[in-house]
Amino acid sequence: MDLLACVELAPKGRQLRSVIWLHGLGADGNDFPPIVPELGLGQEMGIRWIFPHAPAIPVTINGGMVMPAWYDIQEVDLRRRHDERGVRLSAQRLEALIQREIERGVPSNRIVLAGFSQGGAIAAHTALRHASPLGGLVLLSTYLVLADTLESERHAAQAKLPIFQAHGTLDPMVPHDRGVALRDRLVELKLRVDWHEYPMGHQVCLEEIRDLGAWLSRLFEAQR
Numbered sequence: 001m002d003l004l005a006c007v008e009l010a011p012k013g014r015q016l017r018s019v020i021w022l023h024g025l026g027a028d029g030n031d032f033p034p035i036v037p038e039l040g041l042g043q044e045m046g047i048r049w050i051f052p053h054a055p056a057i058p059v060t061i062n063g064g065m066v067m068p069a070w071y072d073i074q075e076v077d078l079r080r081r082h083d084e085r086g087v088r089l090s091a092q093r094l095e096a097l098i099q100r101e102i103e104r105g106v107p108s109n110r111i112v113l114a115g116f117s118q119g120g121a122i123a124a125h126t127a128l129r130h131a132s133p134l135g136g137l138v139l140l141s142t143y144l145v146l147a148d149t150l151e152s153e154r155h156a157a158q159a160k161l162p163i164f165q166a167h168g169t170l171d172p173m174v175p176h177d178r179g180v181a182l183r184d185r186l187v188e189l190k191l192r193v194d195w196h197e198y199p200m201g202h203q204v205c206l207e208e209i210r211d212l213g214a215w216l217s218r219l220f221e222a223q224r
Contacts (some may be wrong), residue, residue, distance in 0.1 A: 001096060003100060006052045006053065009049050016110065017111065017112070017135065017220065018112070022054070022094070023051065023116060023122075024116045025067070025070075027068060028053045029053040033139065034047055035204070039213035040214075047220075056070070061091070070121070071083040084146060108133060108134055109134065110135045113137050113138070116142065117174055119142075121145045124142065129155055132157055133160070135219070137161055139182065141203070142172055142179065143181070161192075162192055163186060163193045164216075165179065166211070167180070167198075168198055168205075171200070193194055
């Protein structure tokens with residue numbers, strides 16, 4: 001399988017850790033790099049930021065229009081009819097990017113997966129099943145896919161996985177209750193979830209970015 005094309009922001013010095021950040025439906029890897037400076041993380045942290053481009057596929061809910069997507073969405077109700085084949089294919093592609101970072105010399109416990117909306121669903125799906133401890137998981141305005149397989153497929157290596165999760169209380173695309181349901185499921189699995197909610201729609205806001213930056217700073221300081 002060919003590696004996904006990515007936008008990358010390399011550290012000025014030695015690479016010590018990696019953040020792989022997946023965009024939402026219809027966007028691409030250029031969506032989130034402008035946020036990186038706003039996170040307030042110093043160059044001494046040695047972070048390589050990786051923003052992959054999802055492949056362009058027909059999306060049923062949008063009339064079959066071809067657009068960047070991590071999997072097909074067939075219904076407005078995000079609890080039903082998940083595109084299992086598409087989810088698992090994107091998970092394989094994300095696993096390949098994780099492996100590339102390991103080959104670059106970054107251990108898995110210094111790799112953070114992040115994602116917004118559909119990208120967050122893939123980040124969560126992949127992280128919880130990954131066979132080696134990851135450094136962290138960032139879930140923004142997202143939801144759980146293939147929930148019925150999580151119990152049997154989740155890996156014990158992620159028992160202490162730190163998680164930052166945020167959601168807008170006014171989100172019309174991924175309703176707030178879908179974010180809450182994901183959070184509650186993670187808590188049921190005894191995972192540490194740092195939960196945040198904001199009076200916003202399907203977007204990110206400055207307060208959220210600052211909260212995420214503070215969380216990542218604490219996470220990376222603890223890993224030194």
